[in-house]
Amino acid sequence: MKKLLFLLGSMLVIVFGLQQCKPDSTEIPEPEENYKSTPDTIKRPFNFPPINIPVDNPLSKEGVLLGRMLFYDPLLSIDSTISCASCHKQENAFADGGKAFSTSVFGLTKRNSPPLFNLVWMKDFFWDGRAKTLPQQVEDALIHEQNFNAAMAVSKLEKDSTYVALFKKAFGKPGNITQQKIEKAVSQFMMTLISADSKFDKVMRGQATFTQLEFDGFYNLFMKDTGNVGGFGADCFHCHANSSGASNLTMMDNNFHNNGLDYAANFNDFTDKGLGAITGSFTDNGLFRTPHIRNIEVTGPYMRDGRFSTLEEVVEFYNSGLKLSPTVDPQMKFAHQGGIQYLSAYDKQALVAFMKTLTDTTFLNNPKFSNPFEQ
Amino acid sequence: MNKSFFLSLVSLLFLVSISSCDKKNKGNFEVKLNGFVGAQPLSFSNTIYSDGAGKDFFFNRLKFYISEVRLVRTDNTEVDVEDVAYFDYADNNWKSFSVEAPSGEYKGIKFNVGLNPTQNATNPDDFKASDPLGPKDDMFWEWLKHRFINLEGKADVSGGSFVNGVGLVYHVGRDTCYRSVSLSNGNFIIPDEGKKSINLNLDLLKVFKEQPAPIDMFLKPGTQSEDNDLSIAIQFADQFSKSFSYSE
Numbered sequence: 286m287k288k289l290l291f292l293l294g295s296m297l298v299i300v301f302g303l304q305q306c307k308p309d310s311t312e313i314p315e316p317e318e319n320y321k322s323t324p325d326t327i328k329r330p331f332n333f334p335p336i337n338i339p340v341d342n343p344l345s346k347e348g349v350l351l352g353r354m355l356f357y358d359p360l361l362s363i364d365s366t367i368s369c370a371s372c373h374k375q376e377n378a379f380a381d382g383g384k385a386f387s388t389s390v391f392g393l394t395k396r397n398s399p400p401l402f403n404l405v406w407m408k409d410f411f412w413d414g415r416a417k418t419l420p421q422q423v424e425d426a427l428i429h430e431q432n433f434n435a436a437m438a439v440s441k442l443e444k445d446s447t448y449v450a451l452f453k454k455a456f457g458k459p460g461n462i463t464q465q466k467i468e469k470a471v472s473q474f475m476m477t478l479i480s481a482d483s484k485f486d487k488v489m490r491g492q493a494t495f496t497q498l499e500f501d502g503f504y505n506l507f508m509k510d511t512g513n514v515g516g517f518g519a520d521c522f523h524c525h526a527n528s529s530g531a532s533n534l535t536m537m538d539n540n541f542h543n544n545g546l547d548y549a550a551n552f553n554d555f556t557d558k559g560l561g562a563i564t565g566s567f568t569d570n571g572l573f574r575t576p577h578i579r580n581i582e583v584t585g586p587y588m589r590d591g592r593f594s595t596l597e598e599v600v601e602f603y604n605s606g607l608k609l610s611p612t613v614d615p616q617m618k619f620a621h622q623g624g625i626q627y628l629s630a631y632d633k634q635a636l637v638a639f640m641k642t643l644t645d646t647t648f649l650n651n652p653k654f655s656n657p658f659e660q
Numbered sequence: 661m662n663k664s665f666f667l668s669l670v671s672l673l674f675l676v677s678i679s680s681c682d683k684k685n686k687g688n689f690e691v692k693l694n695g696f697v698g699a700q701p702l703s704f705s706n707t708i709y710s711d712g713a714g715k716d717f718f719f720n721r722l723k724f725y726i727s728e729v730r731l732v733r734t735d736n737t738e739v740d741v742e743d744v745a746y747f748d749y750a751d752n753n754w755k756s757f758s759v760e761a762p763s764g765e766y767k768g769i770k771f772n773v774g775l776n777p778t779q780n781a782t783n784p785d786d787f788k789a790s791d792p793l794g795p796k797d798d799m800f801w802e803w804l805k806h807r808f809i810n811l812e813g814k815a816d817v818s819g820g821s822f823v824n825g826v827g828l829v830y831h832v833g834r835d836t837c838y839r840s841v842s843l844s845n846g847n848f849i850i851p852d853e854g855k856k857s858i859n860l861n862l863d864l865l866k867v868f869k870e871q872p873a874p875i876d877m878f879l880k881p882g883t884q885s886e887d888n889d890l891s892i893a894i895q896f897a898d899q900f901s902k903s904f905s906y907s908e
Contacts, residue, residue: 334785334789334795335788335789337789510884510886527797528797528798528799528800528801528807529784529795529796529797529798529799529800530783530784530785530795530800533785533795538797538798539797540797540798549823550821550823551821551822551823552821552822564705565705565706566704566705566706567706568704568705568706568707568708568718568720569705569720609823609824610823611814611821611822611823611825612814612822613827614827615812615813615814615827615828615829615881615882616827616829617827618827618829618882620827621824
């Protein structure tokens with residue numbers, strides 16, 4: 286009897302011991318019922334408009350971190366070769382630096398990748414405005430630029446215990462991974478991409494001063510109208526500054542224009558219809574979203590097809606290279622003569638010098654926005 | 661004790677009666693903007709208009725402010741109903757507004773196009789975007805203050821391809837362009853605790869054809885309300901303010 290008890294006892298101890306030897310479960314516990322992620326905030330820069338974070342996607346530290354990882358992780362593409370960062374590089378203010386046309390193994394991208402920053406003040410996304418919210422923009426880019434397959438991406442992420450844990454931390458209950466959560470997380474990271482610390486900003490804050498060349502470029506050319514007869518400013522501000530408030534420094538008009546890039550003989554003669562292809566209205570053909578002018582020094586090549594390599598070429602285009610078409614923006618008052626024509630060599634230098642004051646090296650080097658897998 | 665209880669009860673009943681009085685004799689008054697070009701509805705989509713006198717044109721932007729909106733009673737007294745309203749014809753959120761107004765019969769509507777000098781001196785950054793005076797794209801420049809009217813489009817000769825067309829850019833602002841409008845078109849009633857909607861009709865063809873100062877799109881295709889083109893802004897403000905009507 287004693288022996289039997291001893292044997293039974295030993296077996297119990299062994300079974301218990303084996304139980305302890307089992308490897309750690311890969312199951313990550315569901316978040317507690319009342320789990321809340323850690324709220325995150327974005328600081329409103331000097332003379333920028335209020336920031337409205339979408340109520341259905343509040344920022345959390347965990348959400349932003351997850352979004353940053355997803356942004357840089359090629360796992361999201363169908364063959365795990367392309368991430369958002371393949372075409373949106375921090376050193377180029379998250380534009381592609383001219384490389385988007387060659388990085389995609391699925392073919393060339395149709396248009397120059399726009400830079401990504403100050404997105405919380407934008408109302409439309411993509412050159413043609415086909416997305417109205419950041420999650421929509423993320424979804425579109427994933428599908429069309431990364432050949433994204435939602436089910437496959439979710440499945441790949443579910444097999445990665447790090448991501449399983451990160452999704453639970455970012456979104457709480459229920460702790461599953463969905464396409465919607467991927468889009469929300471990437472959007473959260475992108476909302477934190479704020480660029481507002483260039484020399485231009487410092488001048489506006491009274492912490493730096495323009496050189497004479499930069500001063501003339503901004504106040505006497507960029508911000509001055511051409512007038513109806515021409516002869517003074519370069520009239521850049523109508524599209525590249527914001528006219529909604531006394532001192533809105535976003536430097537974008539949140540609007541669509543045909544800037545006279547290509548000749549078109551009639552409303553349907555545009556090779557790239559832009560906004561018109563989205564709205565279905567022929568009077569919108571050839572219109573594109575005004576691109577960011579902040580960080581323009583590093584976001585080349587310029588225009589939607591990257592046709593200009595330098596800022597000097599861009600300035601010369603507006604001075605003498607405009608083409609006529611039925612929807613050329615009414616603000617391009619001198620398109621009929623190919624541009625304003627009267628910019629002197631000094632004027633052109635001044636405009637370029639001013640534009641270079643919009644480079645925000647703090648943003649370009651901010652470790653919070655860099656590739657988390659390379660740290 | 662009984663006396664104070666009685667007094668409290670009377671006070672309570674008095675307050676209740678006051679608050680219920682507040683709700684009486686009032687209704688909801690809604691103003692909906694309807695754009696026209698002559699008899700045609702104004703559309704920014706796939707639509708070319710003709711003035712019947714050699715010009716074709718299209719529009720792609722119409723934004724403007726009205727202020728000091730008043731209703732005219734049948735005894736000619738006026739009721740203030742709204743300080744300021746903003747219209748953006750491309751944005752359904754800003755194509756109408758509604759206010760609480762005393763119920764009763766009215767014979768007309770008065771308002772001013774643009775902002776009065778006090779409103780014009782405000783800074784959009786001090787208001788929420790949801791406020792008519794808050795930040796609105798393309799409607800404010802620090803040196804000229806609010807744009808009262810922003811109309812953009814393009815014109816060409818009839819049958820033209822618009823390749824050689826003329827850009828239309830009417831950015832009208834500054835206190836000197838503030839204009840009053842007085843409209844009547846039969847009496848209407850705002851029902852007690854009910855709702856009355858009217859259509860505020862704006863005919864852009866009248867802006868360019870109304871006598872005695874029609875605006876030739878080719879000769880005066882735009883204004884920024886700067887000193888050198890302010891005369892066009894003034895003429896445009898005059899014409900614009902004469903191009904409204906209302907209908908039920």
